[in-house]
Amino acid sequence: MPQQVSEETRDRILDLAEESVLARGFGSLSISELAQAAALSKNGFFYHFSDKTELARAMLQRYVQEGHAIFMDTVSRTSAMCDDPLDQLLLLLRLIAEHFETLQDGGHPGCLVAASCYHDRLFDAKVRAANRDAILLRRARIKDLIDKVVAMRPPAVEVDLDDLADALCAHIDGGIVFSRVLNSSKPLSDQVLVYRSHLKLLFDPALR
Amino acid sequence: MPQQVSEETRDRILDLAEESVLARGFGSLSISELAQAAALSKNGFFYHFSDKTELARAMLQRYVQEGHAIFMDTVSRTSAMCDDPLDQLLLLLRLIAEHFETLQDGGHPGCLVAASCYHDRLFDAKVRAANRDAILLRRARIKDLIDKVVAMRPPAVEVDLDDLADALCAHIDGGIVFSRVLNSSKPLSDQVLVYRSHLKLLFDPALR
């Protein structure tokens, strides 16, 4: 009865799978339960995904694409709002922190990249490679922003810019762990603000 | 045939379980395989742990205790090596970074606290509470060190000291993700050094 298009059902499965994987881990994801939650038979699930690994691949791909789109969208909004690269970056971080803070009950659902890195032996080399590419792409996009800042004013101390770019993701991934364990969205947004404060110290001449 | 004491076998099981959980996640941990790897029958495993949840509890408990002991040991070594609190803290971070850098092939095995926070719905409230207490304890120990620094010299900008203490764990947890995904120990030690550089900027008067 294909009144419902394939894409819709696929996305519904991915939504439910993502929620479950972030809460219980990939190995504990039950395909029967997942199918039931998506109002499908077990075979209905296997019509869309050949097996669990293909599901994992699709989840990660969608997660990375969506995350990248949201990030780039926020970047373009901030660059429209102010001219100075440092102001743009600081504003971006404030927006990210505010976004995280508005997340209610239970805080951030979790980062699939971080979660899947703790399941990596479950996946094949393709999935791991996609994960690596996703991380390197994000580092590159953040580094673009930092590079623009550095071009205008040198940092207060010497620092590797790749590492500095990675540090944002580190604060976020670490902040997610705190937020989950302490069951509050505050530690996550606070970690973004710690990073923001670090960049201000590094680049803001008014503080020297 | 009790020529081997219970503790030894238990620790052997926990070692193997930890390795497997960090590589594949808790849900994918097979008790049959685990028992076989530990040269035990399946019933031999259940002699030591009543079920998977008790295994998880024991793993986390041991991980947290050992981690705390190593951390406190390193702290006492650094406090014997220099007098100034800032020097002690900066030295501690350098030692931690160096320790991480020496880890070969595949880098850091992973943080069980971070891994288990992505499996938390699998565990009971007791395990989650223990996890929370472990994180708060570690935050408190790091904050002790930062407090001593602040007592001697104020930070360059206002910053929440709890958040600053959390940031170290965030850099480490995030660094572990990078190290695992990029298959190198460097990103992890670099993240510790980024944190170190941040603290120097905040507290070192020579940089102002």
Next chain:
DNA sequence: TAGGTACTGGACCTGCGGTATAGTAAAGCC
């Protein structure tokens, strides 16, 4: 009306978590 799409239902196999029962080799004790 033919063929593709998006499924359902049911049978089946394998393997795992977990339980139960019976047995056993070694060590410690009295």
Next chain:
DNA sequence: GGCTTTACTATACCGCAGGTCCAGTACCTA
């Protein structure tokens, strides 16, 4: 030397989940 405890093994079993196979079927499009 016998008794108990410790630390297991072996075998059998249950229920459930992942996954495969096959036969069908309601709807849509050409």
